[in-house]
Amino acid sequence: MMELQKTVKRFGDFAALDGVELTIPKGTAFGLLGSNGAGKSTILRLFSGIYQPEAGRVLIDGEDVYDNVAAKQKVFFINDETIQFSNFTLMQLKNFYKQFYPSFSEEIFEKLETAINLPRNRRISTFSKGMKRQAIVITAIACCTPYLLLDEAFDGLDPTMRIIVKKMLVDAMCERELTVVISSHNLKEINEMCDTAALLHQGKIVFHRQLDSLKGAVHKVQVVFKDKEREFTAEDFPDLEVLHFSKNQSIYHIIAKGSEEEIRHAIAPFEPVVADLIPLSLEEIFIYELEGLGYDSNVFA
């Protein structure tokens, strides 16, 4: 289990994480969502022992990670760059990480490497961006650490290769209860890969829940009320947590948290003539949640 306990991480005057509490159970595929600078990569670097928190604790299986060899051997972190591996060949990269991770599996590496068929003895600097990603991902999976942290890990992969890599990860999760934490702006990938996600904004967690429940928890409502003379506002629905409220002619567009039942129950007293409830995609949830926090894409409209 990975935990952040009231974790604070500052970069000078800027608080990247401000007392964050987060728990990621073992075997979870966890997605980190958030605006730019929200603290996603910071969380990954804290879990991989690169950063030391200013306050609070960062734990892996109950142990502090920073400067702890045993804890760090359980984590493999792939960041969003590959330039640091440029001077390696694939085999050198394998041998390098093999030295540090006792659980490294030659068998898995061979299997994955054969599957994607990368040049073994060419320098990684000569690889394409996607090939570099594949190289580090198969190495990371072969390290067989219980926790794998991916920061924009699918960036640069073509659609086919994305599927292959995702499949590799899913297989590893299935086979050995691998915990994967993915930070990405690509909500589709999170949606496809993860069962749980957290949304970060300005160093704090906006929400943290299972994606399935998240998807049914926010709805877009298109409603026409019987009393067309009246101007309804969000305040007219105190039982709903309204993320967005607008009107186009006589049709009201409402984005609100809550189940379908709860929403229908809330609007029923105002005698809706038409009421269509549509579940939101993760991307829509992301946008409307952040809009609710003032992170509005319409500022340039």
Added chain:
Amino acid sequence: MTATSLRKTPPFRNMLRTVRQNLKMTIVTCVLQLLGIPLIVGDILWQVCLYSHLGVDTSYMSPGLYAVIGMFCLSAAVFLGMIAGINSFTETHSKSRVDMLYALPLTGKQRFFSDYLGGLCIYVLPYLVSVVLGWGILFLFGGLTNWSAANMIKEDITWDNFMTPMIRYYAYLTIGLLVLMLLYYTLSVLVTCCCGTLFESIYTNILLNLLVPGCLAAVIGVLTVDMNFYFAYTWDIIGYTSPIGGLIYLILLVTMDADTLYSDYFSDDILHASQAISHATLPNFLRWGLVILVLTAVLLIAAWQLYTRRKAEQVGKPFVWLGAYYVMLTLITVSILCLLKGGVVGPVLLFAAIVYFVMEVIRKRGFKRFWLTVVSFAATVAITVGLYALTAATGGFGRENYVPAVASVSSVEVDFSATRRSDMTLEFTDKDIIRQVTDLHKALLSARKGKQDPGNAMNEAMKADNWRVLQYTYADDVGSLYDYMTEDPNTQYRYYDEYGNETETPEIHESTYDYADEVEVAFTYYTITGSRIHREYDITADEWQALRNIMTGTDLYKQAYTNAMSALLQRYSYSGSNTTGKRSIELAFTVFESSNYNDSTQEQTIMTTDVDGIAARFAEAYQHDIADMTAEDFRTAQKKGYLQNNRSYGIMIPIYECCTETWELLESYGFRAFTAEERSGLTYDPYSNYDYYTDQDSYLRIRIYAPGTYRAASDQYPCSSLTELYVKDDSDSIPAYEDSYVAVSGSMKANYPELEALLQALQQSYVSEEDCYAVFVNGRSYLLPADQSDLAEAVIAKGDRFWEENWDKETDWSDYLNDYGAPDYPDPGNEDYLDDDYIFGYDYYEDNEPGTVVPDYPVPDDEDYYEDYKGYAPGTVVFGQNT
């Protein structure tokens, strides 16, 4: 932990990662190192063995060039230590490497030390291999060469005087360089740990390496320039605190050792005797090496702590730890502020401010909180100037006037001029002598208090006592004189134009300071706690005499000469015959050694198979001869001459009249007492001083000073030729007689009996309470006992008579005017001295009246030109008068 299990540990693997990561640099370092030392050692030994053993002329093989290439390679490889330090810690300045390396399952400590050792392997291992190769070459050549004297074609290169020191210096230099490489590399790692970008790492490394020794040198120079002693530890401090300073210190250490060795074997110009344990190169080297290693350890610990405390996210900041930056900034600023000592305040402050502000702007990448920069600059200036003022006001916090207590001194080493040609180093443990030395030291300090320019203590001390003091003349043990002028305008050299007008402002003669430096003493106290206190001073005649009074009566003084006697015979022996195995000892017995090189010398060669035995007999005899001599005896004893080696002007061992045992030995090897003419140096040409020789005639240059006009500077010995330091008052210093052209090619007895009688009576070593004639013969000083003054007066009278008799010959005597306006007498001893051919140039002056002074310069060979100043008479003197 076994080697195998060690190799499996993550830190070891990270170390290998560091090595592999720097593979290119490793290869370059290996190539450079493997060329460096082997080329240097090989080149030297190759030449020596070929030249000495086989007699092969190596000049066509570009000797030394391979060693130069080797030096270049070694220097480049050593310089790469900085790159090794920076490259081994890429995570400190590369953001992409931070994630990769910090995420590895290593603690910060493991990562630091594995990176450190990885870089060290790249840097040092090739060096160690090259050192081993160097040893191999050393012993290969040394072993293949037959070093026995009989096989040496060039006999002066032997195992003892070449290979033994070569092995020693090789060990010193290679071990010393290794220690310095560790310091240099560790400093580079420390700086790298303080910086967050590659640019800052490189320039901070370069600047700190240059600034630490540079700033220390500047600060020490500024702080001690006004002290009344020379600060002898500048290189100690610099050498103990920085890689570059350490390298210079190491080279100086070995050079001084070689110099001592060279002096001992070949020049032998330092007399040395010691009661104490040797303070030779090895203890200094070990102390220095230990200090450097401790400093390296301190830097390493600092680097480790800073590394483990720095945060991964700080990569990219110019300086993660500002300490390195502020050290650098302060060093630069203080170095510039040292220029304030030159009295140029405005431009120096402006320059310092510009540098300070520019560096701050670069660091801050802008002008954020610039007022803080201004305040910190002002504080730096104030603190620097304040510290300087405080140091100057307190005499270096009391160090200037510090003399250690006798009880705290385990031994004192005194370096002084035993003679002008021979420095002496005596080291005493005797508490009475130590007390006398500390008392003298205190007296020196007391005499220098409040002096304007204590750096030139001799001038100042004398001026303070008597502003009339005009000229010093420093004479060595055998009477050579070295004149120099003081700052007093009355005695400065003057220059005249063709009309006799003064053309230039009189200037201080440069040699004022050159020769002032030669009269100096150095005290080195070795305390019971192991520390060393060293002071050097210029000293006055009386101070020098007081020092000699302490030194000359001591057993060590005698031992130093006895040692020198032994060394003279042992070390200057050469292989004489390959068949008999005999060696030759080439000795010279000399009188009147002087700067003119017009000595009278006898040379003898002793062929023997028992060099050591003969050396021991001479040493024993000399020891017996001087055993009972007191300080006063050494001062006044007459000398038969000096024993020295005939191949060089090394140390001279005085053979006194009382040295009967030594003289018997010398006589048994063919030496004899010098005749009067030999003692006068008559067989040599006095013009040799001017670099040309006449083969036909020999000349004497004579100056006679009337009693009281030329006396010793010392109040204690006002009329002694032995005090070796003279004060000459300008108004009384015109010689009573001066002649530079006394021809003695014929019989001096026949032509100039008065002069011969005078020469026979002159005393080289003479102490008298009475004023007496001072006579200089070919630049060497003698005193004429007062009761024989008539001999000098006879010579003067003969010169006077010459002028009186020949005055009406309407002769141009201009060439015979000396610098003082008095005539240089034509040589009455020359049988042709009245011939027209001998006197030249009179045609131009035939209309002048007797007594007209004509300018002391060549007359142009032009009638019209002559007419222009024919009537010009810049002054008149009556020829023949002596004042």
